[in-house]
Amino acid sequence: MILIISCSHHPDSRSRVLAHAAKEALLAAGEKVDFFDLRDVDLPLCDGHSTYEHPSVMEAQERVKKAKGILLAVPIYNYTVNAVTKNFIEHTGKVWKGKPVGLMAAAGGKGSYMALLPFFGSLMLDFHCYVLPQFVYATSDQMSENDITDSELQKRLDELVHDISWLARVVEEKGKKNLQG
Numbered sequence: 001m002i003l004i005i006s007c008s009h010h011p012d013s014r015s016r017v018l019a020h021a022a023k024e025a026l027l028a029a030g031e032k033v034d035f036f037d038l039r040d041v042d043l044p045l046c047d048g049h050s051t052y053e054h055p056s057v058m059e060a061q062e063r064v065k066k067a068k069g070i071l072l073a074v075p076i077y078n079y080t081v082n083a084v085t086k087n088f089i090e091h092t093g094k095v096w097k098g099k100p101v102g103l104m105a106a107a108g109g110k111g112s113y114m115a116l117l118p119f120f121g122s123l124m125l126d127f128h129c130y131v132l133p134q135f136v137y138a139t140s141d142q143m144s145e146n147d148i149t150d151s152e153l154q155k156r157l158d159e160l161v162h163d164i165s166w167l168a169r170v171v172e173e174k175g176k177k178n179l180q181g
């Protein structure tokens with residue numbers, strides 16, 4: 001099962017459009033999907049202490065735990081991921097260990113395309129995630145309100161969807177072999 005996390009609180013979010021497109025592509029490929037829209041969840045701000053016991057946080061951790069791979073759809077704010085994404089990772093990071101991860105970002109302009117790199121690094125260093133090196137980066141001229149309109153963007157998204165399924169299987173097989181010794 002692939003977990004898609006839509007990390008924007010914007011009512012007309014473009015990264016949510018990416019997340020839905022990825023969901024359709026995964027389902028068409030026969031993959032099981034859990035779609036997690038953070039706009040629908042009442043997550044407290046992480047205090048590094050008592051908020052870990054909050055029911056929404058515990059549910060979020062369970063959903064991450066069950067995932068064989070994760071696709072994150074994030075807005076770029078101030079040259080990095082938005083605070084909603086960061087807060088989610090702060091609350092659930094301990095169950096991301098060794099998970100395959102793919103990233104999709106919506107941005108206002110083309111100039112922030114390297115903004116995700118420090119975030120890549122934190123997932124790899126902190127939690128040893130297998131982060132796919134090719135990510136999706138979308139600007140508003142490549143999308144309508146509800147759809148991807150740019151064929152290159154669609155191609156990149158299809159590749160990401162293919163690669164997260166493939167990597168999730170590879171990592172799962174590796175885990176089984178390690179268990180067998």
Ligand SMILES: Cc1cc2nc3c(=O)[nH]c(=O)nc-3n(C[C@H](O)[C@H](O)[C@H](O)COP(=O)(O)O)c2cc1C
Binds near residue numbers: 110112
């Ligand atoms: C507070 C804020 C900061 C932003 N910072 C950037 C930025 O650094 N680089 C950029 O390309 N776009 C920036 N944007 C534009 C957003 O990335 C753009 O609106 C994108 O569509 C947000 O994703 P969403 O539609 O999924 O919410 C910013 C928007 C806001 C509201």
